[in-house]
Amino acid sequence: MNFTAYLQSKQYSGSTVSRYTEGIENFLTWLHREDIKEELFTYNDVLDFMRHYHSKGISKRSVHNILCMVRHYCNYLISEGKRTDNPAAGVFIKVLVRKLPTNLLSxxxxxxxxxxxxxxxxxxxxxxxxxxxxxxxxxxxxxxxxxxxxxxxxxxxxxxxxxxxxxxxxxxxxxxxxxxxxxxxxxxxxxxxxxxxxxxxxxxxxxxxxxxxxxxxxxxxxxxxxxxxxxxxxxxxxxxxxxxxxxxxxxxxxxxxxxxxxxxRYQANNLDDLQSELERHHPMG
The missing domain is CATH 1.10.443.10 (Intergrase catalytic core)
Incomplete structure (x- = not known):
């Protein structure tokens, strides 16, 4: 199964499938230029890729959308047995991070x-x-x-x-x-x-x-x-x-x-320190 068929199996709309497929083609082109195999790219490689896009004047919102595509592609590779991890899962963009749960009730x-x-x-x-x-x-x-x-x-x-x-x-x-x-x-x-x-x-x-x-x-x-x-x-x-x-x-x-x-995000021991972790690891301050 290729990436397009994977997205279709998840019942994404035709426009989303086309957009994600095109976005990942750009990612794969960058990996090839950097001589990095798709089965072996790392968390730091994802950060470098995002910095590359940001340096071209692309907005944080657009880079965030590209990051989502890479996450989906990693999940596709996992489903195909080509990877066992998703290095894009822990990457966040400052300002675009989802709000942390607050004011919780017992x-x-x-x-x-x-x-x-x-x-x-x-x-x-x-x-x-x-x-x-x-x-x-x-x-x-x-x-x-x-x-x-x-x-x-x-x-x-x-x-x-x-x-x-x-x-x-x-x-x-x-x-x-x-x-x-x-x-x-x-x-x-x-x-x-x-x-x-x-x-x-x-x-x-x-x-x-x-x-x-x-x-x-x-x-x-x-x-x-x-x-x-x-x-x-x-x-x-x-x-x-x-x-x-x-x-x-x-x-x-x-x-x-x-x-x-x-x-x-909801783990009790994460709620206090998650924000500081995101601040330390986000790729584009």
Whole structure:
């Protein structure tokens, strides 16, 4: 399988496949000029390549995009058995680094939030279910919007979360406390097709309505805990807690991360020193 076919197998769009293929051809040309084999280039070679592009006046954003292509190419080489590592995985561009998780909530706070949400506030069952999926399965808002009836296997106590271009599919355990609300909601919506918790998005107005609904939900949650911010904060808190109790690769699966580097950001022992590490290793200060 060549790199183009690899990208197509990952269901990337035609324009993305073309752009990535062209970008890697430029990278391979540079490797050849430097007399470096594609199976043997190193972390430092990636830095040199990025400095080369930056010296030509190419913006950091463009170099960042090229770096993403090199990461994908390394994963392709690994899948073909030509490499066992991805030297581009630890390279970041200053200013373009993803934000570190902050203002995390403890698992005790999250569980108390779930417990009190429907007790103290007047909310419909779907909202408590959505909150439970965020707290116990670390599900994103986008994933909740795409869930359908057949994704829930209550007899097995499981939920299947489909993958996307940005995330991997996974099957996760449901907590016993979630089952009654889910059973009631599924029975009440027995014949509903498509998105289970939202109407299908057909226009920008519908999307706005969904965002407004979620904003109101978090406004309610702030009444119970003033430290609550948004769904990303809850997901970050959940993944951080998972990493305290589970193996890194297991948490990568549970979170649906395509790359383990996305998971390591949440390791408790990394949160304090990750920023300084990025400052020391970024190639273009």
């Amino acid at each position: 698992i005790e706070e999250l569980e108390e939030l779930y417990k009190q949400y429907s007790i103290q506030l007047s909310v419909d069952g779907s909202k408590k279910i959505m909150l439970g999926l965020m707290i116990y399965q670390g599900v994103t808002v986008g994933e909740i919007m795409r869930l359908q009836r057949h994704h829930f296997k209550l007899k097995d106590g499981k939920i299947f979360i489909p993958g996307t271009k940005r995330s991997n599919e996974r099957s996760l355990d449901l907590k016993a406390v979630q089952i009654p609300e889910l059973q009631s909601y599924l029975n009440a919506n027995k014949f509903k097709e498509g998105a289970l918790f939202f109407e299908q998005i057909k226009t920008p107005v519908s999307e706005t309505n969904i965002n407004n609904r979620l904003q109101y939900m978090f406004k309610q949650l702030k009444q119970l805990n003033a430290n609550v911010i948004n769904a990303k904060q809850i997901r970050g808190s959940v993944i951080t807690e998972w990493l305290r109790k589970n193996h890194l690769r297991q948490v990568q699966y549970m979170a649906g991360h395509k790359y383990v580097s996305s998971t390591t």
